[in-house]
Amino acid sequence: METIQNIGKRAKAATLDAAQLSLETRNQILKMMAAAITEKSDVIIAANRQDLALATNLAAPMVKRLTLDEATIQSIADSLLAVAQLPDPLAGPYETWENHVKLKIVKKIVPLGVVAMVYEARPNVTVDAAALTLKSGNAVILRGGKEAIASNTALAAILRDVLEQRHLNPDMIQLITDTSHDSVNQLLHMREYVDVLIPRGSGHFIDFVVANATVPVIETGAGNTHIFVDASADQDEAINIIHNAKTQKPAVCNAAEKLLIHADIADEFLPKITGRLRAAHVELRGDEASRAIESDLTPASELDWDTEYNDLIMGVRIVSGIDEAIEWVNRHTTHHSETIISEDAENVAKFMNDVDAAVVYRNASSRFTDGFEFGFGAEIGISTQKLHARGPMGLKALTTIKYEVFGDGQIRD
Amino acid sequence: METIQNIGKRAKAATLDAAQLSLETRNQILKMMAAAITEKSDVIIAANRQDLALATNLAAPMVKRLTLDEATIQSIADSLLAVAQLPDPLAGPYETWENHVKLKIVKKIVPLGVVAMVYEARPNVTVDAAALTLKSGNAVILRGGKEAIASNTALAAILRDVLEQRHLNPDMIQLITDTSHDSVNQLLHMREYVDVLIPRGSGHFIDFVVANATVPVIETGAGNTHIFVDASADQDEAINIIHNAKTQKPAVCNAAEKLLIHADIADEFLPKITGRLRAAHVELRGDEASRAIESDLTPASELDWDTEYNDLIMGVRIVSGIDEAIEWVNRHTTHHSETIISEDAENVAKFMNDVDAAVVYRNASSRFTDGFEFGFGAEIGISTQKLHARGPMGLKALTTIKYEVFGDGQIRD
The missing domain is CATH 3.40.309.10 (Aldehyde Dehydrogenase; Chain A, domain 2)
Structure with a gap:
């Protein structure tokens, strides 16, 4: 099995590829992914049955979230098409000004880089997270729950196939198949490669991530x-x-x-x-x-x-x-x-x-309190922290800024 | 000596007071603080001499940063006046829209709450940080280096006096006088009370903070x-x-x-x-x-x-x-x-x-790369992270958003 470090390294290397995709290319890829998911629904359902066969100890609501059928697979494909319809979160116009020595400063909107998602037994999150990170020009590392490992593996392979068909770097989308706790722990400390980690799951799990991670985290979801x-x-x-x-x-x-x-x-x-x-x-x-x-x-x-x-x-x-x-x-x-x-x-x-x-x-x-109900057209989670993003997070939460400064020889007095 | 927990608790309690100050009041306070600093320059210089008398082991550039005289005190007072002139970082117009069921959603700009600053032997940071956090409606907890403890104590007392003269809660500005490492450690883990911690100092110190803090951190400054x-x-x-x-x-x-x-x-x-x-x-x-x-x-x-x-x-x-x-x-x-x-x-x-x-x-x-050179009129630090703020940080970096949603009985289908 590939080391988590190596997955991180390949994700970081893929960030330049992901950031360079035109809006048109990103949207085409999303549409191809939707078609591929629909076309391969039998493969996905077969993989999902493997997960369900092992899910004998899961509570009924968890089993429901885990189960994929033709209808849920169609809704996953539809959500890819919906993401393709959303406006470009990286688009300008950017704020631009000249400072007191005529330096031209451009405040550009850029992808965060490598987004890591850790989540539980919902295979649709695998596709949703990949779609939203791709649309915003990021590379993604997905670490789903072990209950959904066969489903997630099948889904991630389909998404990566589409990237390969387009002769693009498939490492823009990677799934960690090591479902040990240690793989999460490594992810929490991989500062060199992970630009942001978004945990989704129980309040208990999110508290654990916040207390232990050294990578930047966006805290989501607990709601008393x-x-x-x-x-x-x-x-x-x-x-x-x-x-x-x-x-x-x-x-x-x-x-x-x-x-x-x-x-x-x-x-x-x-x-x-x-x-x-x-x-x-x-x-x-x-x-x-x-x-x-x-x-x-x-x-x-x-x-x-x-x-x-x-x-x-x-x-x-x-x-x-x-x-x-x-x-x-x-x-x-x-x-x-x-x-x-x-x-x-x-x-x-x-x-x-x-x-x-x-x-x-x-x-x-x-x-x-929901990205769709708020009119954002998408939701990567609901932030309960104050830094970077607060409340329902749409695609903008997966971007940051970069100052590009153009001079013609300016030096400081 | 007051416990760090108690300082945190009082800061959190002061956030509502700080957030309610009108722009006019905040600016008046800043001007009163400038006047008080100028007026009490002899007290500040006497305190600074105590620090300098103990600074026999410090390197020359450190001693220079630590030293306060009439001129440096005047520049501290001037910087308070300059902050009073800056536009209100909390001012609207706020983004406002109606969703599909006619809920009115207002994206309001609000203070972060409690800002903690940890820094080294520069007493001017005590006043700068207090000024910028007050201007942005926050409460601040200051933890300066032990080399400047007498100077910082004198400066913080003058700033708090002004708040008391105005019959305002002085806990909007608190200085931790416990200069042990343990006081920093406690601050790094006080999630209940600290909304953001901004470390300033060596790359080594900032790495330590990032690796150990469980409170949200904005990483600043290291520049290779x-x-x-x-x-x-x-x-x-x-x-x-x-x-x-x-x-x-x-x-x-x-x-x-x-x-x-x-x-x-x-x-x-x-x-x-x-x-x-x-x-x-x-x-x-x-x-x-x-x-x-x-x-x-x-x-x-x-x-x-x-x-x-x-x-x-x-x-x-x-x-x-x-x-x-x-x-x-x-x-x-x-x-x-x-x-x-x-x-x-x-x-x-x-x-x-x-x-x-x-x-x-x-x-x-x-x-x-500097808040003043970029035209922001102030600088609370230079962020080298991607979440929340990146590059030179002005007053906006000390704010977050809050969604206020106004309904008349809407429920979800």
Whole structure:
């Protein structure tokens, strides 16, 4: 098996090739890849069956994410075509100016170089990540979960074949087939070759990456998201929003996990919302004050307040008002998406200003934190950090800048 | 002595105060700080004398950087006034749009939060960093070198006094007076409180920070910068540029360290440039090919090619042409500033495209890599990384974005 170091070295060597591709060539390649994926769906399905045969210990939702059939393969091919339609993230016009000694400075947009993606058992990420990094002129190193290794190997081979057919360097797209923990560890420390590493997976895994990586990382995804229902809230609207944010897709990072209710309306509002959520099979875990109103709520433990359930469970807490709500959210947020439901403009402004999160909502479901819903046409992940990219990341997050300075002999006094 | 954890906690608490200051207030504070620094110059000089009395083991350039007198104090005050004149990095207009379900999305510019600066024996950095972080609405934690501890303590007290006079939270500006290595180590791991850490100092120190920090870091400053003299170069212009980039201020990161000469002109050009550099007391260390032309060059060791001298020393190497030059630079660059001297448009384009550095120059001195020379009006450092900020960093590098989303009940289908 090839060493991880060698994969890194070949990726770095491929960055110049990737950065030089014209927009037309990049889009043609994406379309050829879509056609190749469709054409070879039987090969992909056969490989996927090998993975599924070994997936006897996986939970049902994981098996669902892992499974590929004609329909999911078609949607993978469609997403390649969609990326081909997106505008060029490297296109100008670039900011250009002359400095005080007539140096012409051009702030150019350039690819990051080598992007490494570490993810779990979703084979579609292999193709999505390759498509977005190629479109933005980067080379990519993919390290998917061992549960999907046969599927990922088949998909990566198809993508690389297309590059070879075009007489291009196939190392623009590489898959690490060594699924040991050691291969991830090596990737986390390969500063010479990796320009950015994007981890996708559990909060636990992302924390591990952030704590251990020496390569630059973009932290994605953990979402212990709150909804604060202010005293002034339109309560019917609040119920619809909470129901949607909690139950529409509970396993994802932008689903709501905690509900804070203003004490002034708790007696009236809590029974209404618990009724609606219980009808949707949501388990509610309450603090003492909420259990004084609804005695049959499960008691919440201290641990609950920092737990991202990704499941039909919700923590409920009564707060004295906007200040306590903001203070509580800032103490427990994972800086992803936070919501206020309120008709009071002053409280809304305060919440939106003072809550430290990538996305803050007034009177809407946090399920909209998503590159497609934001209109970016693509999503490489949702950044919960503040440097480089924050919130849903489109193709621009895979670029950086470079200053090109043109002189005719200028020296500094 | 206050614990570092507690300093972090107080800084985080001060972020809301700092972010709420109007531009007018921030500028007034900066002007009051300038006045206070001027007024208390005797206190500052007395504190600085304590530092200097203990500085018996420091090298002369370090002592020079440490020394404060009326003139340097005036220039510190002037730089506060200059920051007050700069445009607001938090000002709009913000990008705003409606998505497909009429959610109004505002991409707001906001402060990073808590900025930590770790630096060496330059007391002016204490004031510069405080000024730039305040102007951009951040709280700052300053950790200067132990050689400047009395000066830094005096300066920080003056700045905090101004905040207290205005009845503002003085914890927007905090100095860590614990000058042990442990205080830096704690700072590197305080993810709960530190939004970004900017290290300034030797390449060795910055490498240590990058390898050990779990807080987000912006890597600054290391500069093993090259100049490639192409066969087509205007040789007189080349000599002026090399002389300027090497000798005008050899101790700084944008000074040239290595000279690559096209083989076709080496016989003619090398004697001319060595003559000019020797007259400026530059020690030249050459590869075998250059020593075959100029036998009295010091032989360069393998180590030389990756060393940032920050001194009147320069490595010299003959290369076969543009491809070898680019390949060599990309292998040894610290990604700071790289220069081609050439009249060949194709080679210039190739060098500028393919060399992986924050700033690439054609026919100019790399000494222009500087926030002021670029026209940014300020400089918090020079980023040699690709994420968030690259090259000279002005006030914008101390900001991030936040999405504010306004709905009226939207839920996701």
